[in-house]
Amino acid sequence: MHTHAEDVIQWRRHLHRNPELSHLENNTTDFLVRILTEHGLNPQRLPSTGATVDIGPAHAPLVAFRGDIDALPLTEATGLDYSSEIPGVMHACGHDIHATIVLGLMCALADYVHREGEAALPVRVRGIFQPAEEVMDGGAIDVVAAGALHEVQQIFAVHCEPKLRVGQIGVRTGAITSASDVVEIILRGPGGHTSRPHLTADLVHAAGQVVTQLPALLTRRVDPRSGTVMAFGAINGGATFNAIPQEVRIRGTFRTAQVGVWRQGEDFLRELVGQIVAPTGAELEIRYTKGVPPVINDDVCTALMAQAVKDVDPVALKEAPQSSGGEDFSWYLEHVPGSMARLGSWSGTGAKPDLHQPDIVFDERCLTVGIRLFAGVIDQYRAEI
Template sequence: MVSAFVNEWCDAHRSEVIGWRRHIHRHPETSNKEVHTTEFVAQILREHGLEPRLFPETGLLVDLGPDTEQGRVAFRADIDALPIQEVTGLEYSSEVPGVSHACGHDVHTTIVLGLACALAAYDQQHGLSVGVRLIFQPAEEVWVGGATDVISWGALEGVHSIYAVHVEPKLRVGRIGVRTGAITSATDVLELEVSGPGGHTSRPHLSADVIYALAKVATDLPGLLSRRVDPRTGTVAVFGHINSGFAPNAMPETGTLSGTVRTADIGVWRNMQQLCSELVEHILAPTGVEYRLKYHRGVPPVLNDDVATALLSAAATAIDPQSVVQAPQSSGGEDFSWYLEHVPGSMARLGAWSGEGEQYDIHMGDLVVDERAIGVGIKLFGSVVAQCAHVED
């Protein structure tokens, strides 16, 4: 009954919900600056009879339904935008220069906001039998993600499971990609500084070649990782920055190298810093350079729980038997993983391609999302609530 009610509410309020998304899209705010977005979401929640709890700076949560011994099912939306200029030319394009919802967080926010309002209407008319928590999280796009703050503020207290979606512009709208286990990767950053006395390229034996040392790490570390770590874990080091020197005949005194280390295996991730430190030391030992390695741990992989993913798949199938597809494992990072360190849950890929024309990509200024995906997301989460209610019954 909950699912059918949410579906009807979603269809009846489609224009209103799309309007919310376009408002958020026009007024994007970067991480930890989501003041207007927080106020906008809170205002709509209050208009629907709900009492949101604001986080200390930005973001909020709201509870619906009863407090039960089983706890609440939670749904998470990320509300921040990216420092990327939008170039879509849409009539509701970002009005903030250099900032846009190029990762689809405006869609995520609207989905969870729509779910809250639909469930509020159901609760007023029929009474929810299951407790629900809606989390509007700030700062997903920054290191190491706002989820850690949200958790420290008590957002998971009394929660038994948590769900989320992420728009997938490579997947046709109406399709829902599910995957048990790792659906994203851990993402760490490695920064290396090397130094030596410098010198002339005609006398390299009298110096320590920092460029050679940087090149050794850039080429040898990825290869050594492939021999020290099971290749089935999707572990890879890729460098995006290398800098040293100023003249072809002068050996520089300093140089820097930085990149990312990614893995889909939680056990590998927990040992990766020590392993990289050991390998870099062995690579640089023969070169004679001094070095300083900074290893920044990022987010763990999103590890979808098998029971929660089965429930999510069943919820999607209940709406459309043809909707569920197998989601590929991504090498990107997602701070939803921090929630899953505390409670079981699952993240799905939400199809956002119209089925015609170009397939866009996230974190690009030309990203266009088929807005029908919003209704699919709301109905999916409504079906999850119905599945949870059935389990508790």
């Protein structure tokens, strides 16, 4: 890493300057494939965008590392000299860093195998460069369908954490993220004059009942230890102060850290919203879009990550909090055990930024930390042998 740290930084900056939206990561894929090929590897393109690449003894256990590659529809406001050159598109979630860490890992392993021979690796390693993490029809499902988990026994990932100082790694057994579903509630009625609400269905009143009562009722129907959160982000309806509208739309998210609650969430919501709206006389339509399940970290895989951190710096190991955010790494864990860690990316000075913001800046020193973490996980298998 001392020898190639500048190369790694330049790879990341190239990706940052040239972000691409979900399912459109063609140039990103071309770049990753080119660098991997230049290091003597044989990457395989996925059916749309993204790629996988393997290295190591053919009959050894197969361990995978995932890096997501898509960006967000944001206009960058960091002022960095390597800011996005694509209008309205930005890497504001650290996917350029995640992808570069897996890229750096695979290139480092290629150099290592070139010197020491393939048998020197204790496991076979697969790098997965996954498209479309940021959208509801996420790329993880397509990657799994394409066979990227074939023979994989365990899988690992990191996510940039701007609340942790660079050099620190946050791990957690069990749920580290939440399921995230989108809920749209549509209320309809004949409309009317605000002086005579008793002669119509007052949709604004009905919407108020939904947004206040639904989250409260969920706390009495769902185990409070499940980390279940119902919150609304948009209410649209009406055009003037003295007319009751004919339609009001409410949009929000349903999030939970328990898979069982997630699987029942739609039924809960349909039942409760129906009960809330019934007395108002409004017609009701609910459009429920399933998102991703929670990321449930396997205890053994998390222990491997934790030990890899402690082998380098015991003080760097932190306990990560459970987040209400969603992450489609969870789809891999429906098939094989694995673990995602939080990668400290705050410089240690100034305010701690938040993800998905146009002015977020990640400390690039986290790149080498992430690569060493993944290499340390591979070393744990050597220790087991």
